[in-house]
Amino acid sequence: MIQKDVLVxxxxxxxxxxxxxxxxxxxxxxxxxxxxxxxxxxxxKVSGGGRCNVTHAEFIPQxxxxxxxxxxxxxxxxxxxxxxxxxxEWFEKRGVALKIEDDGRMFPITDSSQTIIDCFLKEVKKxxxxxxxxxxxxxxxxxxxxxxxxxxxxxxxSKKVLVATGSNPxxxxxxxxxGHSIANPVPSLFTFNIKDERIKNIPGxxxxxxxxxxxxxxxxxSGPLLVTHWxxxxxxxxxxxxxxxxxFAKKNYKFQIEINFIxxxxxxxxxxxxxxxxxxxxxxxxxxxxxxxxxxxWHQLVLAIGIDNETRWADxxxxxxxxxxxxxxxxxxxxxxxxxxxxxxxxxGGIDLKEVNFKTFESKLIxxxxxxxxxxxxxxxxxxxxxxxxxxxxxxxxxxxxx
Ligand SMILES: Cc1cc2nc3c(=O)[nH]c(=O)nc-3n(C[C@H](O)[C@H](O)[C@H](O)COP(=O)(O)OP(=O)(O)OC[C@H]3O[C@@H](n4cnc5c(N)ncnc54)[C@H](O)[C@@H]3O)c2cc1C
Numbered sequence: 001m002i003q004k005d006v007l008v009x010x011x012x013x014x015x016x017x018x019x020x021x022x023x024x025x026x027x028x029x030x031x032x033x034x035x036x037x038x039x040x041x042x043x044x045k046v047s048g049g050g051r052c053n054v055t056h057a058e059f060i061p062q063x064x065x066x067x068x069x070x071x072x073x074x075x076x077x078x079x080x081x082x083x084x085x086x087x088x089e090w091f092e093k094r095g096v097a098l099k100i101e102d103d104g105r106m107f108p109i110t111d112s113s114q115t116i117i118d119c120f121l122k123e124v125k126k127x128x129x130x131x132x133x134x135x136x137x138x139x140x141x142x143x144x145x146x147x148x149x150x151x152x153x154x155x156x157x158s159k160k161v162l163v164a165t166g167s168n169p170x171x172x173x174x175x176x177x178x179g180h181s182i183a184n185p186v187p188s189l190f191t192f193n194i195k196d197e198r199i200k201n202i203p204g205x206x207x208x209x210x211x212x213x214x215x216x217x218x219x220x221x222s223g224p225l226l227v228t229h230w231x232x233x234x235x236x237x238x239x240x241x242x243x244x245x246x247x248f249a250k251k252n253y254k255f256q257i258e259i260n261f262i263x264x265x266x267x268x269x270x271x272x273x274x275x276x277x278x279x280x281x282x283x284x285x286x287x288x289x290x291x292x293x294x295x296x297x298w299h300q301l302v303l304a305i306g307i308d309n310e311t312r313w314a315d316x317x318x319x320x321x322x323x324x325x326x327x328x329x330x331x332x333x334x335x336x337x338x339x340x341x342x343x344x345x346x347x348x349g350g351i352d353l354k355e356v357n358f359k360t361f362e363s364k365l366i367x368x369x370x371x372x373x374x375x376x377x378x379x380x381x382x383x384x385x386x387x388x389x390x391x392x393x394x395x396x397x398x399x400x401x402x403x
Pocket of ligand 1: 047138165166345372386
């Protein structure tokens with residue numbers, strides 16, 4: 001039986017952040033991280049396309065929480081304790097400078113996730129946190145005040161345990177055995193598979209600001225849109241995939257979306273097209289893209305209304321103008337399946353938030369059992385918000401563990 005003061009289960013983002021903060025706050029505590037893999041921080045390594053989108057330049061808690069389809073209400077208090085600004089300061093104090101990109105995402109100035117990993121490895125060494133790899137946790141039990149954690153390499157005992165195992169079904173099962181409820185895990189942050197003539201041959205096309213509605217649903221979003229080899233992606237789609245994660249899973253990822261490529265009403269668009277008919281009478285409709293629609297997409301939308309590439313604006317009848325307006329403002333696409341968004345994906349689901357004290361991140365059911373990161377039923381849209389949840393929950397849990 002191996003005795004420790006604090007056991008952190010999971011050597012990922014939340015586990016490392018918590019263990020470092022615990023050991024730094026109280027150097028007398030024996031802190032160990034139990035990690036099932038032979039490597040640690042594997043998700044940090046691949047995060048943000050290898051650049052690690054550490055956090056987001058959003059400094060108002062009330063605004064920040066709006067990025068969490070699950071956890072919005074619960075994270076408001078915690079963000080008043082440890083926010084994005086604190087994350088920036090935490091890393092800066094340890095020699096890691098972050099930079100802000102135009103869309104608010106924040107990365108290490110090195111543009112390399114290895115910088116974050118190196119920082120964490122240096123800190124665990126400095127504060128004498130034991131990192132035990134190849135220690136997969138098989139059971140968690142509590143008798144009296146003491147937790148007994150059985151791993152593939154022996155049994156550990158401690159008075160305090162922090163679970164930071166991400167979206168690991170086995171650990172959720174163990175926690176269910178301890179009386180916790182688990183919200184059913186479903187994927188979040190994915191791209192939409194769409195087979196459609198209009199986008200088949202134009203992968204790589206980006207439209208800067210579209211709005212997207214899911215038909216027969218209240219879900220809608222706006223933002224940039226990217227045509228991929230399989231369908232559609234970029235924030236307008238990824239936001240929907242996060243906020244609609246449960247609904248889309250129920251629909252087996254088969255549903256219809258309506259895209260407004262120019263964020264204009266159908267009626268205004270028809271009026272604009274009538275003006276173009278006057279102004280550009282002798283020009284071909286196909287050739288000159290309008291409303292800042294990318295040329296390759298414009299071509300596809302024009303062909304979709306059944307005119308050829310020689311038709312002039314003057315030849316367009318009322319029905320054709322309306323059909324073009326519909327393509328521009330109400331284009332319906334059938335989604336059939338999803339694909340992984342390689343920059344970032346997460347799982348919606350996890351420990352029921354009603355069973356967690358959000359002032360401390362301690363279990364309401366089992367004293368001295370704490371949670372941090374994706375093990376909780378909290379997830380966010382893409383942009384650095386998922387890591388911010390890991391940092392905030394880990395920091396607050398750590399603070400209360402050392403109390
Ligand atoms: C490809 C990709 C890119 C991403 N990019 C970003 C990004 O740029 N920005 C962002 O904000 N978010 C990003 N995310 C999401 C982010 O990585 C997660 O939200 C975050 O890693 C969650 O941290 P965590 O510590 O809770 O879980 P994890 O990082 O998943 O860590 C959990 C750890 O627990 C270990 N473990 C599991 N079961 C056991 C067990 N039984 N015993 C012992 N150890 C166990 C696992 O091996 C793992 O090391 C990305 C996700 C992916 C998949």
